[in-house]
């Protein structure tokens with residue numbers, strides 16, 4: 792088995808649902824996390840690893856898009872709320888303003 796993600800239990804449960812939907816068999820293991828909290832490790836078999844990573848990426852993107860939608864973040868340049876997350880080569884992800892094309896960090 793290989794670990795595809797280590798998350799808080801709520802996020803892990805959510806990702807497990809996505810994996811089930813895509814018929815990727817997985818196991819979860821509760822491990823001690825930071826500050827006395829529990830983390831959840833998601834494991835899949837070697838053969839399903841690539842597929843599981845694809846699902847995890849899609850899930851992560853959807854989660855981020857949801858977070859951006861709910862946030863009151865505005866464009867640094869023009870004040871537009873019309874922002875979308877885009878992959879970036881140095882920062883993990885940035886927000887792009889759909890109105891003026893300004894890029895800014897997510898947080």
Ligand SMILES: [Zn+2]
Nearest residue numbers: 866869888891
């Ligand atoms: Zn803008």
